[in-house]
Amino acid sequence: MTTLTATALADIARQLTSGGRGILAADESIKTMSSRLEQEGIAASATARRDYRALLLTAADLSQCISGIILCDETFGQDLADGRPFPIAARELGILPGIKVDTGTSPLPGQGGALITEGLDGLGARLASYAQRGAAFAKWRAVFDVHTITPYSARANGQALARYAALCQQHGIVPIVEPEVLCTGDHDLAASAAATSLALGAVFEALVDAGVQLSGIVLKPNFVTPGLDASPVPAAEVAAATFAVLNEHVPAEVAGIAFLSGGHPTANVCAFLSALAADDRRPWPVTFSFGRALVSAALHTWAGSPAEVTAAQGVLLDNCAAAAQAAAE
């Protein structure tokens, strides 16, 4: 087993979230990635998924804006065209490699549609293997819907996140702790705030109970926003609501907070992040760990054509630069 000191874990967690850089989430499951490729008219295959992730990772000077890249198991085990394994190439490019280790969600019996995230069985052995192959950090995502979240589902997912986080740290891997409250629907800002508060309260209670070193984790939450089908509110209001919920539940020792984009347009999440970063009351660094907000337009530009790789990388780099600029406000 790899063992890293508490200081080393805290250094990695800070490296991921400080200095105006953020984390690129490129860890879509095989099913999700295949369907996104097919939506762009690209035949889904292991090679197409590899080529697309290689396009992202090898964009020129990506490390100026990106501190870490989250990969799924398939990509983690794949090689770039030059034969280098993805995690090795990422480190050589100045980007820490991370691995998504949850295995998806299933319904929690008796909880009216609330979900539990699976993947704890055998996790220690998988973490040992990922650490040995170069993983610096990991990700586990719990998923909540404002309409179905219950105190029990928040506690059950909080305990799973806490067991995952403690195991990661035992294996010298920094855990990204991701409790995502979905923004699909027409709910208002208050509903998002209430659900996010319930989720974060349960998660931090479980993390503390499990003895997780908070200075060696990265929290990956949603912004507190109205649902995507509701009337939008100004970015300043989103930032204020998000800060209020985080401030209530997230201890100051947490190394950093890296937000997911959740399906919001790139300009909107950059505006939310910029407004939050400008709030000097916050004790933790804030940055981004966006997926779709960074990559969707690049995937569309590429559309599977080798002739469009450079143009697609340009689109990716523009979005990463906008997000990094927002984080540095």
Ligand code: 13P
């Ligand atoms: P989005 O930014 O596309 O929501 O993805 C981030 C992520 O990693 C979700 O788990």
